[in-house]
Each structure stands twice: as C-alpha cells, then as structure tokens.
Amino acid sequence: MAAKREKDIAQQVLGEVGTTMAAEAGIRLDDKPAPLWQLLVLVNLASTRISADIAVAAAKELNKAGGTTPSGMAGLSWQERVDALGRGHYVRYDESTASRLGECAEFAGERYGGDLRKLADEADGKRTRLSKGLQEFKGVGPTGADIFCREAQQVWPWLRPYIDKLARKGADRVGLPTSAEGLGELVSGDDMAAFCAGLVRIARQDELAERIREKAA
The missing domain is CATH 1.10.340.30 (Hypothetical protein; domain 2)
Structure with a gap:
C-alpha cells in the first residue's frame, strides 16, 4: 500500500503542475x-x-x-x-x-x-x-x-499506468517510487495522464522539484 506521504505528494503534483500537454494545446x-x-x-x-x-x-x-x-x-x-x-x-x-x-x-x-x-x-x-x-x-x-x-x-485505459523515463525521473526527484506499479497506486486511473505530465515538468524544472519537496517536508 502507498504511504500517506506519497499520496499527499502525488496530490501536490496534480494540483500544482498536473496539466497534460494536450490540455495546454x-x-x-x-x-x-x-x-x-x-x-x-x-x-x-x-x-x-x-x-x-x-x-x-x-x-x-x-x-x-x-x-x-x-x-x-x-x-x-x-x-x-x-x-x-x-x-x-x-x-x-x-x-x-x-x-x-x-x-x-x-x-x-x-x-x-x-x-x-x-x-x-x-x-x-x-x-x-x-x-x-x-x-x-x-x-x-x-x-x-x-x-x-x-x-x-487518459482515454485508452489499457495503457495505464504508462510511466516513461522522464516521468520516472520526476518521481524520483520528489521522493516517489519510480515503478509503474508504485506510481499507479498514488492516483486514480483517470488522473494518471495529468499526474505523469506533472512529473515530467518536475523532471525538467529544478524549482518545481524543490517546491514540491519543501511542501512535503
């Protein structure tokens, strides 16, 4: 079972940077x-x-x-x-x-x-x-x-959870598990695409990773 702290971090990722590229476009x-x-x-x-x-x-x-x-x-x-x-x-x-x-x-x-x-x-x-x-x-x-x-x-549930290398990197930077199984337990399936999009942004932006870590501390 996922720890409460990990689920809290996942919700912070969703709330702060969880927007898919498609939605942005x-x-x-x-x-x-x-x-x-x-x-x-x-x-x-x-x-x-x-x-x-x-x-x-x-x-x-x-x-x-x-x-x-x-x-x-x-x-x-x-x-x-x-x-x-x-x-x-x-x-x-x-x-x-x-x-x-x-x-x-x-x-x-x-x-x-x-x-x-x-x-x-x-x-x-x-x-x-x-x-x-x-x-x-x-x-x-x-x-x-x-x-x-x-x-x-987001629309093809059979792909879930799809966690690519960059999303795993973002997960690691904020202290989350990096396995598909571990990350898949943290949010609902419908939120998985947005969650991964947030993790990718964290992987690319140092300040985002630092902000999420500070809030989780």
Whole structure:
C-alpha cells in the first residue's frame, strides 16, 4: 500500500503542475479521430529540439488554420502550414515540419482512414505494437511514441499506468517510487495522464522539484 506521504505528494503534483500537454494545446482529448490526430500532431511538433511551450503554441495555430484532422491538414497548403508554425514561433524547423505534417496526414488517411483508433485496435492491447505503429509516422521516434502513450492513457485505459523515463525521473526527484506499479497506486486511473505530465515538468524544472519537496517536508 502507498504511504500517506506519497499520496499527499502525488496530490501536490496534480494540483500544482498536473496539466497534460494536450490540455495546454486546447485539445479536448477523447477516443475520437480528430482529437487523437491533434495529439499526434502535437507529439510530432514536440519531437524536435524545441521547447514544449513552442510545440503547444504551434499546435494551437495549426488547429486554428484547419489542421484538426488528417484531411484538414492535408488540405492546407505547404505555405499555410509554414505560416501557422511561424505564428506559433516554431521557426527553426518550420519548413521541414510543414512538409512532414503533410506526409503524416496522407499516411494517416491511407493507412488508417484518418482514424487513429484503428492503430489502437491493431495494437491489440500491446504497448510495443502501439509504439511501433506510432513510429511509422515520419518524425515520431521512441520518445515521441512515449509522449503519445503518456497522454493517450487518459482515454485508452489499457495503457495505464504508462510511466516513461522522464516521468520516472520526476518521481524520483520528489521522493516517489519510480515503478509503474508504485506510481499507479498514488492516483486514480483517470488522473494518471495529468499526474505523469506533472512529473515530467518536475523532471525538467529544478524549482518545481524543490517546491514540491519543501511542501512535503
């Protein structure tokens, strides 16, 4: 059984920094084609050497431009994608990313009929299969697949608890267990994606880890 102190720390993580990347990008994540595609786009943007904040801002602009579905993204011209990325200050890789997102949209349409739920169906409850399928999208590697799964566990309960390397690092920094089993006992399944998102922020920001530790002391 998880100790009360560990559960208290977990609630602090949720309360202070427990917001998923999808929520930050204005994506109302659900087990439906459009939001799952939007999550994949966000993951693709976050997979380059660029800050999470810029990836989120760029995802918002692409959605505003009409790239909320694979067909919508494919319907945008290359220049429209570049312009949307620019408005989100995603300028270092804007041209290559505009091309890549167009290719991903075409692949999603051809391979899955624009519905990434079919990707989950083909995974048949196996995380390794899902990760492999995600990495068939250009620009998505193992880290990007981890981000997708970490966020998608919000709507795909069979993934829970999905604790990637960065979330484990954050857990360790605030004195929490680092095993999936141990962390899975600390919050409800519905909160697991937000909890892991908070742990990732803690892993990346020293001041957050220090603040959580001080409150738990």
